[in-house]
Amino acid sequence: MTTVPAVPNVTPKGDAILQARGIVKRFGHVEALRGADFDAYAGEVTALIGDNGAGKSTLVKILSGVYAATSGQMTVDGKPVSFASPSDAHAIGIETVYQDLSVCPDLSPSANMFMGREALRPGLLGRLGFLDNPTMRRESAVAFQKLKVALKDMDAPIASLSGGQRQSVAICRAAMWAKRVVFMDEPTAALGVVQTARTLDLIRRIRDTGVAVVLISHNMRDVIQVADTVEVLRLGRRIASMRNTGITVPDLVGAMTGALDAVAEPGEQGVAA
């Protein structure tokens, strides 16, 4: 489908839950994506890496419904899909943890968990728009419990929580609603060592619930720690897709920057050293 040769060391577990082929995105004369492919598998962490300008964030925005692709196909569970908005992606179980977290600092954790998807009271009151706060609070608590997140305070505005706890709220929100895929945009970029380890644990726990986790990261050590598959973008194309078995940071950097091109055509031999 593209010029990229099949990558030999990919051994996916069955079919990809989310698959993109030949995605092109132009902004005026700038071609941010030039026929990019992407695969994510249920119950796996797929890392999406690439140098600045490789098209990572554009690709994620297309896959999560923020942008529409200029051309190309997307399938979810083998069925073709197209998203006009993030809500379309939400509707089929694709959620995103944004780098800025996209939370409301003035509201409680449960208000944030149900942001835009508030639970309403049954019956007439519900039809009048009355909120079902006890249910939202209870279901939020269950969602936090499921991912072993202990919040300092379930009722205070989340501005009073630490940065790490605020991020946990954003991640748990995505996990609670995602039936298929969770995108995470640079979740560890602003975190210290301890909190990073916690966030990586959280990513593993979400993966273990059976959804596909897509991790966009600049931190190669995080990627190697947590990813099952690494997809590498360069200049708007996927240039490698590797199983995370024995790959090293230099391998990833080499694939990202093209430094390995002189040695081997990327993907031909893989980059597993």
Place this chain on the structure above:
Amino acid sequence: MSQDATAPPVAAGDLVGLQNPQGLGRKLKVAMSSSPFYMGVILALLVAFFSFLHPATFASAYNVRNIFLDASVLLILAVGTTYIMIAGGFDLSIGSVLVFSGVVAAQVMLELGTDSLLTVAVGFVVAVACGAAWGVFNGFCITKLRVSALISTLGTMGAALGAAYLVTDGNDIRTVPNALITLGHGSIGGVPWLVVITAVVSVIGGIVLHMTQFGRHTFLVGSNPEGSRRAGINVSGHLLKLYALSGLLAGFAAMLSLGRFSTTTLEGHANDPLEAITAVVLGGTALTGGRGTIIGTVVGVFIPAVLANGFIIMGIQPFWQMVVIGFVVIAAVYADQIKRQKSERM
């Protein structure tokens, strides 16, 4: 909102989420650390102070009635302003929209030539429709043309007042149906109708704000507009509704004002938007959006009202009220910032 009355206990003792199950004590503690509470205490102290010094005059039924009447029209405007400011917006046009709506309604009732409850009802419909129309126009400028709320509503503030002058050739309309005047001066069980109506509007405003999805979206939009958009909330549509609501309430207040003063008071509402904003801020609503309560706004309306009334009774020039309130607003916002810095981590 009784959150816990029906909620089954969630895994008590578990590490998750509920290290501090909210009991009555905790709820009380949270409520007592809120701005409406502080300001409520200040209001209570003011009332106690004036009542102690001048029990016969300040605390008389007549005077209390007057304070409530003075506060009622402003409180209706302030309820709308509370919604607007929680959503992170501004509406400077409400005073002019009130005048415009009052003028048009008075003119329509005049031309009907009748004097019955039906005439008054028609007046209400006209006033509310005029107010809502200006509100929708504000919302359109802000959300579709993307002109800032401050500028949009500054523009309609001038335009609506100018239009009101055009309708009346610059003279107040002083012919108001007796049925409306009766409403403006009558009372039920000793409580003036205006106060009853204002109380009903405030209670409904509070219920919708704090207990419904519409209210929740108001907070979400004010706290993080971009995040709300990503979460599937129609942010522009919601803001449009809020500006329409603010205008609608100004139109509604116009009829109450007509009933009370029997004139369109062309010159009387220039300060309304600033007084409403002052009240809302005194009540603990954040200028940056995302936080606020209707009960806080009620307290915020009554502090200046009580102060002005108390000063007059004490023989102090009432202008002092403006001086004092000016500094109190600054102090209140400063105190709130300090409190928030202590409780928030960034």
